Amino acid sequence: MSYTPQASSDTSVEIDRLMIDAYRRMPLAEKARRVSEATRAVDLLALTGIRQRHPGCSDREARIRLAALKYGSDLVRQAFGWAPDARDL
Numbered sequence: 001m002s003y004t005p006q007a008s009s010d011t012s013v014e015i016d017r018l019m020i021d022a023y024r025r026m027p028l029a030e031k032a033r034r035v036s037e038a039t040r041a042v043d044l045l046a047l048t049g050i051r052q053r054h055p056g057c058s059d060r061e062a063r064i065r066l067a068a069l070k071y072g073s074d075l076v077r078q079a080f081g082w083a084p085d086a087r088d089l
Contacts (some may be wrong), residue, residue: 045065067079
């Protein structure tokens with residue numbers, strides 16, 4: 001497999017190569033666990049932002065707003081009967 005350096009200004013090419021090689025050797029279950037953890041972390045950050053922009057919103061409303069961010073207002077409206085407008089996320 002050929003190697004293409006990532007576009008990161010804070011990581012040397014040598015370290016970048018070592019990281020890519022480590023990911024290539026990593027078992028699939030470990031890769032899936034890491035992706036799942038990263039997804040959860042991003043969701044928590046997004047929920048924090050939603051709660052800052054919409055103080056007092058319920059947990060359900062915050063989760064619906066998160067779903068609208070991730071999947072689009074049209075799909076969320078079909079699933080839950082309500083979705084915020086894109087400008088109100």
